[in-house]
Amino acid sequence: xxxxxxxxxxxxxxxxxxxxxxxxxxxxxxxxxxxxxxxxxxxxxxxxxxxxxxxxxxxxxxxxxxxxxxxxxxxxxxxxxxxxxxxxxxxxxxxxxxxxxxxxxxxxxxxxxxxxxxxxxxxxxxxxxxxxxxxxxxxxxxxxxxxxxxxxxxxxxxxxxxxxxxxxxxxxxxxxxxxxxxxxxxxxxxxxxxxxxxxxxxxxxxxxxxxxxxxxxxxxxxxxxxxxxxxxxxxxxxxxxxxxxxxxxxxxxxxxxxxxxxxxxxxxxxxxxxxxxxxxxxxxxxxxxxxxxxxxxxxxxxxxxxxxxxxxxxxxxxxxxxxxxxxxxxxxxxxxxxxxxxxxxxxxxxxxxxxxxxxxxxxxxxxxxxxxxxxxxxxxxxxxxxxxxxxxxxxxxxxxxxxxxxxxxxxxxxxxxxxxxxxxxxxxxxxxxxxxxxxxxxxx
Amino acid sequence: xxxxxxxxxxxxxxxxxxxxxxxxxxxxxxxxxxxxxxxxxxxxxxxxxxxxxxxxxxxxxxxxxxxxxxxxxxxxxxxxxxxxxxxxxxxxxxxxxxxxxxxxxxxxxxxxxxxxxxxxxxxxxxxxxxxxxxxxxxxxxxxxxxxxxxxxxxxxxxxxxxxxxxxxxxxxxxxxxxxxxxxxxxxxxxxxxxxxxxxxxxxxxxxxxxxxxxxxxxxxxxxxxxxxxxxxxxxxxxxxxxxxx
Numbered sequence: 001x002x003x004x005x006x007x008x009x010x011x012x013x014x015x016x017x018x019x020x021x022x023x024x025x026x027x028x029x030x031x032x033x034x035x036x037x038x039x040x041x042x043x044x045x046x047x048x049x050x051x052x053x054x055x056x057x058x059x060x061x062x063x064x065x066x067x068x069x070x071x072x073x074x075x076x077x078x079x080x081x082x083x084x085x086x087x088x089x090x091x092x093x094x095x096x097x098x099x100x101x102x103x104x105x106x107x108x109x110x111x112x113x114x115x116x117x118x119x120x121x122x123x124x125x126x127x128x129x130x131x132x133x134x135x136x137x138x139x140x141x142x143x144x145x146x147x148x149x150x151x152x153x154x155x156x157x158x159x160x161x162x163x164x165x166x167x168x169x170x171x172x173x174x175x176x177x178x179x180x181x182x183x184x185x186x187x188x189x190x191x192x193x194x195x196x197x198x199x200x201x202x203x204x205x206x207x208x209x210x211x212x213x214x215x216x217x218x219x220x221x222x223x224x225x226x227x228x229x230x231x232x233x234x235x236x237x238x239x240x241x242x243x244x245x246x247x248x249x250x251x252x253x254x255x256x257x258x259x260x261x262x263x264x265x266x267x268x269x270x271x272x273x274x275x276x277x278x279x280x281x282x283x284x285x286x287x288x289x290x291x292x293x294x295x296x297x298x299x300x301x302x303x304x305x306x307x308x309x310x311x312x313x314x315x316x317x318x319x320x321x322x323x324x325x326x327x328x329x330x331x332x333x334x335x336x337x338x339x340x341x342x343x344x345x346x347x348x349x350x351x352x353x354x355x356x357x358x359x360x361x362x363x364x365x366x367x368x369x370x371x372x373x374x375x376x377x378x379x380x381x382x383x384x385x386x387x388x389x390x391x392x393x394x395x396x397x398x399x400x401x402x403x404x405x406x407x408x409x410x411x412x413x414x415x416x417x418x419x420x421x422x423x424x425x426x427x428x429x430x431x432x433x434x435x436x437x438x439x440x441x442x443x444x
Numbered sequence: 445x446x447x448x449x450x451x452x453x454x455x456x457x458x459x460x461x462x463x464x465x466x467x468x469x470x471x472x473x474x475x476x477x478x479x480x481x482x483x484x485x486x487x488x489x490x491x492x493x494x495x496x497x498x499x500x501x502x503x504x505x506x507x508x509x510x511x512x513x514x515x516x517x518x519x520x521x522x523x524x525x526x527x528x529x530x531x532x533x534x535x536x537x538x539x540x541x542x543x544x545x546x547x548x549x550x551x552x553x554x555x556x557x558x559x560x561x562x563x564x565x566x567x568x569x570x571x572x573x574x575x576x577x578x579x580x581x582x583x584x585x586x587x588x589x590x591x592x593x594x595x596x597x598x599x600x601x602x603x604x605x606x607x608x609x610x611x612x613x614x615x616x617x618x619x620x621x622x623x624x625x626x627x628x629x630x631x632x633x634x635x636x637x638x639x640x641x642x643x644x645x646x647x648x649x650x651x652x653x654x655x656x657x658x659x660x661x662x663x664x665x666x667x668x669x670x671x672x673x674x675x676x677x678x679x680x681x682x683x684x685x686x687x688x689x
Contacts, residue, residue, distance in 0.1 A: 005635025026457060026631050027482045066457075066631075069489035083485070094493060 002030045004037065009044055009061055011051045012302055014309030015371050015399055018055035018432060024063040028083075031172060034062045035146050040430045043168050045112035046087065049119060050312045051399030052432035053167050059430065062172060064114050070094065071175065078180040079137060084114030084173040089296070091180070092288050100180040101288060103135045109293040113176045119396035120165030120357040123292065124215040124235070127205075127349040131359045133164040134350070140175040144424040148174060156353065161412075162419035165354030167395060169420055169429045169439070187238040188213070188291050193281035194274065198228025198330065202323055202363070205347035212236045213291070216345040219270040220367050223334040227327065230342070231277050238285050252303040273342060305370050311399055313382055314366035316348060317391035322363045325389040329365060329382055336378045343367035355416035358394045366397070376400060395433065403438040417441065446496050447471040448523035452503065452561060453531035455482050457630030458580060458652075461645035462528055465653055467495035472523050476503035476514060505531045505557030506549065515564040525568050526656075530580040531558050534595050534632060547594060554598035559605050566609060569618040576656045577613070577620040579606045583664070586624070586673050590688055610661060619659035623652050626669035641666065 002023035010017040022044070025031040034041065040059035047054065055061075068085040078100055080091070089109025091102045106121040115121075117139065122131040129135075138152040141163055151160045163170040195201045201216050208214045213235035222229050295301050302310070317325045326345075333340065344366040351360040369375045379400045383393055392409035393401055407413050420427075420440060427440050434440055449466045451459050454475035467473055467490035475483045475490075475498065483500035490498040503514035519525065533553040540547040562577070569575045584592050585599030603622055610620035627639045628648050643666040655663040664670040679687070 002631070003635040024631070024634055026460070027455065027479060028485070029479070029481070030631075069485050070492040071485055071488050073492055 002034060004060065007061065009047065009055055011053070011055060011399065012048050013050040013311055013371075013399060014302055014305070014307075015311060016052040016055055016432065018052070018057040018061075020056050020059055020061045022061040022063055024066055026066040028067070028174060031062065031064075031067060031174060032142055032146070032148070034060070035142065035144065035172070035428075041144075041172075041428055042431050043084070043114055043118070043172050045085065045115035045118075046110045048108050048111045049115065050397045051395075052436065053119070053395055053398070054115070055432040056430060057432050064112060064173075068112075073180075075100075078182065079177060080180050081175055081177045082113055084112060084117075084176060086113050086176075087111060088113070088116065089289065089293065092292075095180055096183070096186040096288065099182055099184075101183045102178065103129050103181040104132045105292050107293065107295070109289055109296050113178065114168075114173045117164060117173055117176060118166060118168040120352045120354045120359070121396070122348070122352075122359045124213040124233075124346065126359055127209060127214065127347050128212065130350045131165075131352040131357060133353055133357065135179050135181075136164070137177040137179060139163060139173055139177070141170060142172040142174050144171055144426070144428040153353075158415065158419050159423065161353055161355050162416050163354070165352055165357040166416065167356065167431065167433060167439075169431065169434060170423060171429060183237050185238045185241040187240075187242045187285050187287055188235040189238045189283065189285050190233060190235040190291050191281060191283045192231050192233050192277045194229075194277055194279060195232050196229055197226065198323065198327060201228055201230065201232065201345060202326075202347075204232050205363075208232070208234050209347070214347070217273070218330070218343040218345050218365075218367075219274060220330065220333050220340045220343040221267050221270055221337075223331070227330050227334065228345075229274070230345070231274060233291075235291055242285060242287060251299040252301055255303045255307045270342060305368070308371040310371055311369045311375060311379060312366060312397040313369065313379055314364060314394040314397045315382065315386035315391050316358060316360060316362045316364045316394070317386060317389045318360075318362040319347075321389060325385055325391070326363060326365060329385055332378065332381055332385075333367070336374065338369050338372060338375055338378060340367045340369055355412040355419075356395065356410050358392065358396070360392075362391065364394075366394075395437075398433070401437060403436065406437050406439070413439075446523045448474065448520045448525050450474045450476065450518055450525060450527045450565070452476050452505070452527065452529040452558070453580075454486060454500075455479050456530045456532075457632070457645045458625065458628060458648055459528060459530040460486060461649035462530075462578075462652060463490055464493065465646075465649045467491075467498065468493055470494060470496050471526075472496045472520055473498040474501050474518065474520065475499070476501045476518075478502070478504050503561075505561060506552040508560070511557070511560055511564065515561070518565065519568065524572060524575055525565070526576040526578075527562070527565055528578045528580075528652075529558055529562065531561075532580070532582070532599075537592060537594055540594050550595065551598050554595065555601045555605075558602060562605070562609060566612065569613050570616045572618075574617045575619075576659075577606075577609065577618065578623060578652060578656050579620065580623045580625065581606065583624045583626055583669055583673055587676055587679070587684065619656070621652070621656045621660050622662045623655070624662065624664050624669065624673070626664065626666055626672065628665070641668070 004021040007022040042056040044061040064085040067083040071081040211234040218230035487498040504510040582599040584596040606622040627642045648665040
C-alpha cells in the first residue's frame with residue numbers, strides 16, 4: 001500500500017508551506033487505504049490554490065495527481081466520469097477534438113477536478129454558466145470513517161452542499177461525474193477594448209451580460225480620473241476550428257529578486273499591457289487554453305514574486321453598493337503602491353450551491369501582492385471593506401483572513417459545521433486553513 | 445496493420461505511462477496484471493485518449509495456471525504483437541533474509557514468472573516475423589551490491605534472458621530492448637531516501653518507445669545512468685566486496 005513520505009508542500013503563493021507526511025496513491029484501493037492511517041488527513045491536488053486551503057502542517061496529505069484517469073464518456077449526454085487528479089487542461093486537450101469542453105474552468109488548466117470541486121471554482125463565463133458545481137451530476141466521496149458514498153446534484157443533500165466548495169473537509173473525492181458541453185470548434189473569438197475608468201467598466205459588464213465570456217483587466221496602479229481603467233475581454237465560441245498550435249510553454253528557471261516587481265517596473269508593464277490593445281479595440285481567434293489560462297504558458301510563474309512569495313486577494317461584493325466598495329478598494333491599493341500586476345474584475349451570476357461556495361451575484365475583484373512589508377495591513381483593510389459591503393473573500397486564494405470575519409462572509413458556515421460534526425466527529429479531515437479560520441470547533 | 449501492445453504489469457507507474465504513450469498514437473492495448481479494477485480504469489482511460497482498443501486481462505505472473513489462461517487469450521487477430529513487460533517486486537532485503545518464502549516469491553515475480561510469460565509469447569514473434577519486445581530490468585542487475593543483491597540477481601538473470609531472446613528473435617526481425625531505469629518517480633520509489641535527479645514516468649515512456657522503435661538493445665533511463673553504471677561496472681571485485689552500498 002502507499003508509503004508515507006515526509007514532504008514540504010506549499011500553496012501557489014508560496015507564503016504558506018507545510019511539512020507533512022504525504023502519500024501519492026496510484027490506484028483507487030490505495031486512496032481508500034490512506035484513511036487507515038493515524039492522525040489528520042487532507043487531499044492535495046495540483047497545488048494551485050494560493051494560500052493554505054490545501055495544506056495540513058504536521059498531519060497527512062494525500063496527493064491525488066496520479067489518480068488521473070478518464071473512466072467513461074457518453075457523447076449523447078456529455079457526461080464524463082474521471083478520477084480526481086485529472087486536470088481541466090487535460091479535458092480541453094482530450095475533448096475539444098470531439099467537440100466537447102468543460103463548461104467551467106478556473107484561471108489555470110493545471111487545476112485538478114478534485115480541487116475544482118473542493119473550491120467550487122468559477123471562470124470567465126460565470127455570469128451565464130455558474131460555477132463548477134452547477135455542472136456536476138454526482139461525486140463518489142470516501143468519508144472520513146472509510147465509507148464510500150455516491151452523492152448527487154439531484155438530491156442536493158446536506159453532504160452534497162458541504163462537499164461542493166467544502167475545502168476538502170468532508171473526505172476524499174474518488175470520482176467526479178461532470179457534464180461537458182458541446183462546442184462548435186476548438187477556438188474562441190476574443191474581442192479586447194480599452195475601458196477608461198471604473199464606471200465605464202461596470203457599465204460594460206451590463207452591456208455584455210449575454211457575451212459567453214467577459215472579464216476585465218484593471219491597471220491597479222492608476223489613480224484619480226484614471227482609477228479602474230483597463231481592458232475588457234469578451235469571447236464567444238468560434239465557428240471554425242484553428243489548426244493545432246504548438247503547446248508547451250516556457251519555464252521560470254529561478255526565483256526573481258524582490259526588486260524585479262518594484263513600483264516602476266510594474267507600472268511600466270501595466271502601461272504596456274494597456275497599449276497593446278489599439279484605441280479602436282481588437283478581435284482575434286485563439287485556442288480556448290490561450291484565453292482561459294493566460295499564464296499557463298509560463299510554467300512556475302509564481303517564482304516571479306521571488307522567494308518570499310505573494311498573496312492573491314479575491315473578493316466578491318454585491319452589485320448594490322458594489323461600485324463604491326470597489327472604488328475604495330482600488331484607491332487603497334493605488335495609494336499603498338504595493339506593486340501588483342493586473343487586477344481582474346468580473347461581474348458574477350448565480351450563487352453556488354455549496355454552503356461555502358464563493359460565487360454569488362456581484363462583482364469580483366482579484367489581484368496579486370508580493371509578500372512585502374505592509375501587505376498584511378493592506379489585505380486586512382480590503383477584507384474589512386469586503387465584509388462591511390456584505391461580500392466575502394475567496395477561500396481558494398486566501399492566506400490572511402481572520403476567523404472573526406468568516407461567519408459574516410459565509411452565512412451558511414454553521415450548516416457546514418453541522419455536517420462535519422456528523423460525518424467527522426473526530427476531526428480527521430482538517431487543514432491549516434480550517435485551523436486558522438476556526439472552521440471546526442473541536443475540543444482541543 | 446495496427447500495433448498491439450501487450451502490457452504486462454500494467455498497473456506499474458512506468459507501464460501506465462508507456463500504455464498512455466502508445467495508446468495516444470492509436471495502438472490496440474491489452475493491459476495485464478492482478479488488480480482487475482485498476483486495469484479496467486486504465487483501459488477506459490486509454491480508450492478515451494485515443495487507443496484503437498483497450499482491454500484488461502487478468503494475469504498473475506507468479507501463478508502457472510493464470511499464466512497459461514492468459515497466454516491462451518493474449519493474441520489480438522489482425523494486429524502486430526508487441527510486448528512491454530514491467531513485472532517486478534522489491535521487498536526489503538532484510539525481510540527476505542528471514543523469510544525464504546518471500547525470497548522465492550521475489551524470484552518468481554522478477555525472474556521465473558516474466559521468463560515463463562515471454563517464453564510463451566516468443567513463438568508469436570517468429571510467426572509474425574517482427575514486432576518489439578521491451579523488458580524493464582533494473583540497474584540493480586548490473587552488479588551484486590551488498591544492500592540489494594537478492595533483487596539485483598533476479599534482475600541480472602532477466603537481463604541474460606533478454607540477451608538470449610534477442611538472439612533467438614533476431615532472424616525473424618523482432619527486436620528486444622532491455623530497459624534499465626535509474627531513479628524514476630514511481631510508487632516504488634516514492635519516499636525512498638537518497639534519490640537524485642528523479643525522472644518522470646512520462647519522460648521515460650517516451651524515451652523507451654523511441655528506443656524500441658529503433659531496436660536499441662539496452663537503454664538506461666534517464667540516459668545519464670549509462671555513465672553512472674559504466675563506472676560502477678568497472679569497480680574491481682576486491683573493491684566491490686568492501687563497499688556497503
